[in-house]
Amino acid sequence: MPQHTTYRDIKADILRKITKGDWRPGASIPNEIELAASYGVARATVNRAMRELAEEGIIERKRKAGSKVRMSPLRRARFDIPLVRREIEDQGQAYRYAMISSAVEGAPDWLRARLNLDTTTEVLHLVCMHFADGSPYQYEDRWINLALLPEAREADFSALGPNEWLVAAVPFSDAEISFSAATADQALANHLSCSPGDPLFQLERSTWWQDRAVTYVRLVYRPGHRMTTRY
Amino acid sequence: MPQHTTYRDIKADILRKITKGDWRPGASIPNEIELAASYGVARATVNRAMRELAEEGIIERKRKAGSKVRMSPLRRARFDIPLVRREIEDQGQAYRYAMISSAVEGAPDWLRARLNLDTTTEVLHLVCMHFADGSPYQYEDRWINLALLPEAREADFSALGPNEWLVAAVPFSDAEISFSAATADQALANHLSCSPGDPLFQLERSTWWQDRAVTYVRLVYRPGHRMTTRY
């Protein structure tokens, strides 16, 4: 006797129909009631399968209009952005952290603009390095809003990286993240053991907690770094 | 009379408890039955709220062990990778496409390794440019597996970009995508109107259809390009 048909079975079957070309882009998909009948399951089961396909950008759903295979397959790539420590340890390498500099400053204009800070705000400016098996892995240029996190002024960042400190202090927050390419200047080249002019992959992240800026960080990876995912 | 409490309400409430610090990282969350009782809803409703929080990396769930707030907030960034044409048109700019070269070749070794092709496989090698409001926007270096897609040999890529052609020919497929930084060499600098040595953001994508390689593409963006998302 067959086990229950699961929403996964249905999802896979629909996806197969799409990849095989039975249902071309733009084509209408039967409505949930028909699908439920044809698969012999409850509508909720079909609904879950279809909902997930829509979330993944495979199909489009509209009330009354029904479900269609997406015209241009909107591809949605998902990246997990772990703590550097985990990223390195998960690769089986030894993690080492070093603080390079720490200073309390007035927020520079570009930072005030980015984080929407007022002119009197002080920030803690940290520069750090993360090493994998002794080699430079990532350069961290970190700015922390002291108006929101005055306790950062007293924290000791010589042993614990600011990322890990922040995770404990402000566990969950909103963030804007962006990827781009940068050139190694002399200082970066020294830190990352590369040549000035080398192209470097960098990640910038601004973080808010309940609509107030917490921190901005620029993370520059060693030459050749790739951020990869499947979808 | 109050409307139903929705799974969104519950999700928001739990997220609020976490961001406010009521439930710290590592803390246990009541089980679904208790939550359902305390919110006055069915367990399925709580289940959906919790399932989505888990999907977003906020909490961890294990049978028997229960649900906990994640220790290190695994951040999951999602990027939509649209067709270049849409990317440009969505910014309100005029899109223009140009093919630069087209040739049928034997697959070079690096490509055979990447796509797992055998030695006799022929590929179509295309180089193209995408312009936004007349300025170079993206350089495309495309390789198409002619063993899998022989009809590409006869297709006219001088008017329609290979991306759009492929979307129609092989609508849905598996892909591996990766982001990195590259340096402009003289040829790239000419195409993208920049200087040799400029750092450029690039995206590489290998695509499979039912476990057979379809295409590999390297997309190099003009200087200064950023790929941004919120989460």
Add this chain to the structure above:
DNA sequence: CAGTGGTCTAGACCACTGA
């Protein structure tokens, strides 16, 4: 205004896994 997806319910059985 009628068709479609969005969501909730109350109950059930099951799979996994920690104690």
Add this chain to the structure above:
DNA sequence: CAGTGGTCTAGACCACTGT
């Protein structure tokens, strides 16, 4: 082995939106 989440069902009402 017992507790927790994973999933399905059958039915219901509702919100949105195209025709």
